[in-house]
Amino acid sequence: LRVIEGFSGHLLEWLVMGKIDVAVLYNAPRMNNLLAEPILRDELFLLGAKNDPHNLGPGPVDADVMSRLPMILPARPHGLRVVLDHILGSAGIEPNIEVEVDAMPSTLRLVEAGIGYTILSYSSCHNLVAEGRINYWRIRNPPIERELLLATSSQRPTTTVIRALTTLIRDEVRVLRKLGVWEPRPPSPGPEPAAHLGRVG
Known part of the structure; x- marks a missing residue:
């Protein structure tokens, strides 16, 4: 093999x-x-530094936020860039691309260092998320997926x-x-509140 x-x-x-x-x-x-x-339908996420330098909050975020953030994306004809250009272009969104990097490890290092944000699948960064080194945000309006x-x-x-x-x-x-490697697990429900029995005095 x-x-x-x-x-x-x-x-x-x-x-x-x-x-x-x-x-x-x-x-x-x-x-x-x-x-x-x-x-698989592979959902793509916005990735950024752990300290959330642009104060995006917990998310989700609208896709048009990428027109204001410093974006780190691969150059065409990279397949991911083609997908992003098609989906964002159809929504009238032009991302603010500050750096073009085709190598994913280099992209993730720049994101972790706070140089900018990128778009990748959760499977590409799940270990960094688990280690508390980067943040991820679900994207909406429109969501970004690939097959x-x-x-x-x-x-x-x-x-x-x-x-x-x-x-x-x-x-x-x-x-x-x-295992939650390809897509984030839904948050587990917290404990149910304890029942309180009242009585009429």
């Missing part, structure tokens, strides 16, 4: 060319030679190994969702 990491556009190209057998990618176009199965797909080529035979691998990927995504 060989695992290759890359941008969604590159993975799609390698899949079509037969260089890889299975790809997990975002928002792939409809193609006759591609079998794509949706496995995670499990893709194979229709031009190549589906072997036993490929079937086993796709099953493994589906199972792993389910496990990650249950």
Whole structure:
């Protein structure tokens, strides 16, 4: 088994060319030679420094706040940037992009240092959130989502190994969702208030 990491556009190209057998990618176009199965709607969040330098509060935040915040985003043709440009552009929102960075680790370091804000999935930052190093805010008006797909080529035979691998990927995504890695867990309800019995004196 060989695992290759890359941008969604590159993975799609390698899949079509037969260089890889299975790809997990975002928002792939409809193609006759591609079998794509949706496995997750991936919600994207606004990420910022723990000290909340622009006083956004607990959230959620409206998407147009990105026109006022210093944003750190990847450059086109990065898949995430294409998704953001489409969704925000359709809503008439132009983000205030101060820095373009294609590498996610570098982006998260800049966010943690308070240089700016970014947009990423919760799975990209769950460890930093758990360690209290960054904040995240749910986005509304409009929410920002992308579709995670499990893709194979229709031009190549589906072997036993490929079937086993796709099953493994589906199972792993389910496990990650249950663990709260892919999306934040809903807050657990607090204890119910104690019942008080009154009597007429």
